[in-house]
Amino acid sequence: MKRFIGFIKKEFYHIFRDRRSLFILFGMPIAQILLFGFAITNEINNVDIAILDHSKDASTEEVINKISASKYFTVKQILTREADIETAFKKGxxxxxxxxxxxxxxxxxxQNQATIQIITDAxxxxxxxxxxxxxxxxxxxxxQEKNRAIVVEYQIIPQARMVYNPELKSVFMFVPGVxxxxxxxxSAMMTSISITREKELGTMEILLVSPLKPFQVIIGKxxxxxxxxxxxxxxIVLLxxxxxxxxxxxxxILLALESVLFIITSLALGILISTIAETQQSAMMISLMGLMLPVILLSGFIFPISSMPVPLQIISNIIPAKWFIIIIKGIMLKGVGMAFIWKETLILMGMTLFFIGLSVKKYKIRLE
Structure with a gap:
């Protein structure tokens, strides 16, 4: 145990001494142009909405059909009472x-006017x-279409109400992403670079034949x-x-546990990257292209995923950050519990097990 603790202390000293690990190399301009070109958009498409119709008459049916016929919105749920609105939002x-x-x-x-309340997830x-x-x-x-056929104009008065972020503060969106x-x-990038550094310098083999067991070496890292x-x-949370x-x-407590889960997921991904990369530079490049750009562009951090092309929407499902951002926003802004984020939690757990299992397999192959 003393050797193990000493090894961890050595890793701390090494992290603070090696300034190269604090820099990130940018590359692969073609991939960046493609990702930015497809992902950056201010338009919305296929946004899922719900309807709460207290009237259920011909006019409301016309309005609902007109909205659902557009390419911008998809009616996914018909609500029956006011209490269902919050539940629908909490499901995400x-x-x-x-x-x-x-x-x-x-x-x-x-009365020549009627009211529709627009409630949005802010x-x-x-x-x-x-x-x-x-x-x-x-x-x-x-x-305008209705007023063409009558002398006295009808007037529909939309009433907008923002929930969870009524002042539309952008910091509420950026904090989870940051x-x-x-x-x-x-967690991921620096771990992959740290382990790859040992391989590049030829000291990983020395560590693996030391009194420390291989899994202790990885844990210590x-x-x-x-x-x-x-x-x-x-x-970040305090700020x-x-x-x-x-x-x-x-x-x-739930936020802390979910954060630790995401950290472990990222660490497992970093270990997996270290099994692929042979040099620190290649580890940085793989981490940059495999982590940083997808986190920024394909996680829903800045741009809505539903507005992206279908192939990018599918790819976004394998980005751990997407599910963690949903969890953070749900806990911090909506006040949801595990009943509403259990699916995202299970997905992160599954990704963690997959990354660890694949890493162990690849490390065994290398040791053989």
Whole structure:
């Protein structure tokens, strides 16, 4: 045990001495251009919405059909009561709810106006604002079509209400993404570089024949990065709460456990990268292309995944950061519990086991 603790201390000293591990090499410009060209978009497409229709008359059916006929929205759920709205949002699929008032058609005819409440998920303020604007545009178009045939103009009054982020603060969107990037950077990239460095210098074989067992060598390599990642996570959460006034609606313990799970997932991915790369430079390049760009572009951190081409939407499912960002936003902004994020948690666990299993297999092949 003393040897193991001494080995961990040595790793800490080595991390702080080696400044090269703090720099990231940028490359593969073609891949970057392709990813940026397809992923960066301010448009929304195929956004899942829900309908709460208290009136259920011909006019509301016309409005719903007009909205669902557009390429921008897909009606995924029909709600029956007000209490179902929060549940629909917490599941993470629905991004907006259209709430039609009672006697919609009658009010439109007798009072020349009727009300539709647009409720959007503002955990992503840019997307929420775009959704509201798109729906308003469709309603205005519907209103113009109806007014062509009558002398007295009807008037539909949309009422927008933002939930979870009513002030549309962009920091509510960026904090989860920044936290994800930092944890991925420290955990995966630096771990892969650290282990690859030993292979490149020829000291890995020496470590493997030392009194320490192979699994102790790997654990000793990753423990410092677990420690650094946990510190980073704590600092980010504290800054987001006390400096940026970001709410923490859910359980702090659940957030901590999910963060540790993501750190372990990233570490397992870093170990896997180290089995592939032969040099530190190649480890950096693989980490950059395999981690950094997908985290920024394909995780839903900045750009809505539903607006991307279908192939990129499929690829995004294998990005661990996508599921972790959903978890963070759910816990911090929506106050959800494990009942709503169990699927994302199981996906991260499955990815962790897959990365570890594949890494162990590849390391055995190398040792043989």
């Amino acid at each position: 699929k629905i991004k907006a709810v259209l709430n039609f008032e009672k006697h919609f058609s009658r009010n439109l005819i007798k 955990t992503d303020p840019n997307t929420a604002n775009s959704i509201t604007n798109y729906i308003n545009a469709i309603l205005q178009n519907y209103q 936290m994800t990037i930092i944890l991925m950077l420290v 990753v423990v410092p990065y677990i420690f650094l990642s946990v510190i980073n996570a704590v600092v 987001s709460i006390f400096i940026f006034k970001m709410p923490l609606q859910g359980s702090l």
